[in-house]
Amino acid sequence: MHLSSVEEKMLAGEEGYAVQKNMQILTALGDIFGADKMIPVSSVQVAGVSYYNLGDAGLEYLETLATTGAKARVKTTLNPAGMDLENWRELGINAEFARKQERVIRAFTNMGVIPSCTCTPYLVGNEPARGNHIAWSESSAVTYANSVLGAMTNREGGPSALAAAITGRTPAYGMHLEENRKPQVRINVETRLTVVPEFGALGYAVGKKIGPKIPLFVGIEAASVEQLKSLCASIATYGGTALFHMHDPTYLQNETSGETLTITRTDIEGALRALNDEASEVDFVALGCPHCTLEEIRRIAGLLEGRKVTREFWICTARQTMNEANKEGYVEKIRAAGAKFACDTCMAVAPLKGRFKVLATDSAKACYYGRGTNDFKTRIGSIDECVNAAVTGKWS
Numbered sequence: 001m002h003l004s005s006v007e008e009k010m011l012a013g014e015e016g017y018a019v020q021k022n023m024q025i026l027t028a029l030g031d032i033f034g035a036d037k038m039i040p041v042s043s044v045q046v047a048g049v050s051y052y053n054l055g056d057a058g059l060e061y062l063e064t065l066a067t068t069g070a071k072a073r074v075k076t077t078l079n080p081a082g083m084d085l086e087n088w089r090e091l092g093i094n095a096e097f098a099r100k101q102e103r104v105i106r107a108f109t110n111m112g113v114i115p116s117c118t119c120t121p122y123l124v125g126n127e128p129a130r131g132n133h134i135a136w137s138e139s140s141a142v143t144y145a146n147s148v149l150g151a152m153t154n155r156e157g158g159p160s161a162l163a164a165a166i167t168g169r170t171p172a173y174g175m176h177l178e179e180n181r182k183p184q185v186r187i188n189v190e191t192r193l194t195v196v197p198e199f200g201a202l203g204y205a206v207g208k209k210i211g212p213k214i215p216l217f218v219g220i221e222a223a224s225v226e227q228l229k230s231l232c233a234s235i236a237t238y239g240g241t242a243l244f245h246m247h248d249p250t251y252l253q254n255e256t257s258g259e260t261l262t263i264t265r266t267d268i269e270g271a272l273r274a275l276n277d278e279a280s281e282v283d284f285v286a287l288g289c290p291h292c293t294l295e296e297i298r299r300i301a302g303l304l305e306g307r308k309v310t311r312e313f314w315i316c317t318a319r320q321t322m323n324e325a326n327k328e329g330y331v332e333k334i335r336a337a338g339a340k341f342a343c344d345t346c347m348a349v350a351p352l353k354g355r356f357k358v359l360a361t362d363s364a365k366a367c368y369y370g371r372g373t374n375d376f377k378t379r380i381g382s383i384d385e386c387v388n389a390a391v392t393g394k395w396s
């Protein structure tokens with residue numbers, strides 16, 4: 001791989017241990033994937049923030065980097081942590097976990113990383129423009145950045161994204177090269193999708209069939225931010241793709257020469273059945289996977305007005321989004337009903353194993369982690385159905 005003279009100096013240790021170590025990570029990755037050079041990045045999103053996932057080894061790694069002078073050179077934001085950084089007690093997090101999680105966040109902030117702690121960085125000020133090269137490592141956000149924003153990023157791991165932040169570079173391979181971004185499978189969607197879980201079901205159905213190939217969706221007339229973020233999270237989780245095309249005139253005209261797949265109402269209903277376990281009672285309701293938008297919070301507040309929840313109910317969102325919702329009076333209404341905000345965290349990265357049995361959610365991705373990480377049974381439905389479940393404890 002060709003390195004510039006500045007990059008050679010980084011690798012030789014002339015900018016210190018932290019820069020050298022991270023340049024070694026990136027050159028190793030570039031060699032593995034056949035990159036011929038490094039490219040500058042304008043934005044980074046680092047996943048692997050929860051102490052639940054990092055453990056002591058991850059914490060030690062981050063603290064070593066922070067104390068040896070590592071500094072982010074570009075705008076760098078963080079994925080959700082294992083707890084609400086302010087209200088962790090209310091969410092039932094123990095003090096020992098909280099202390100460790102706070103050390104993780106301190107290490108990141110000492111490196112100049114913005115502790116946004118959200119998987120929707122594009123909603124809170126880290127929104128790259130079309131064609132920007134970036135290094136993001138939250139799979140739903142990666143797919144959103146590539147597919148909706150038109151930015152260019154590989155699906156980074158936490159350490160390689162952090163290395164990109166510290167060096168300002170990433171190896172030029174994969175999604176950074178135009179020739180690798182062409183659609184490979186045409187997906188004819190022959191049913192009208194309305195609510196968010198149906199977009200999650202679409203991601204499930206397509207992801208299971210095509211794996212990491214790049215789909216071109218045809219037949220979806222319009223999709224909201226909420227629907228798109230759900231599709232991005234689901235297709236990345238169940239298939240592994242980092243990019244899809246939809247409403248992109250370049251590819252609608254050129255189309256794909258290869259495979260075609262048709263999705264009908266039967267496929268969507270089959271996916272929803274697969275994501276729903278047999279359980280008529282729920283004890284945990286969580287919305288906001290990926291993190292809730294202001295519009296979703298507005299809707300939840302409206303549905304909860306004058307009602308009381310009887311089950312643990314988390315609204316997962318970015319702290320900045322909750323602050324905006326607070327100005328609109330939504331937070332007060334939600335809290336008056338007994339529901340809780342889970343800012344900076346989510347139902348998948350908080351330490352919840354053993355606390356609940358049945359999760360109700362509107363997110364196909366939350367079902368995956370609810371089952372896999374926490375052994376929950378899952379029920380998936382619209383926001384309305386989830387709010388009803390939080391109030392009645394029943395899934396109907």
Ligand code: F3S
Pocket residue numbers: 079080119140233288289290291316345346347348349365366369
């Ligand atoms: Fe975000 Fe957690 Fe879902 S990080 S995409 S809310 S699993």
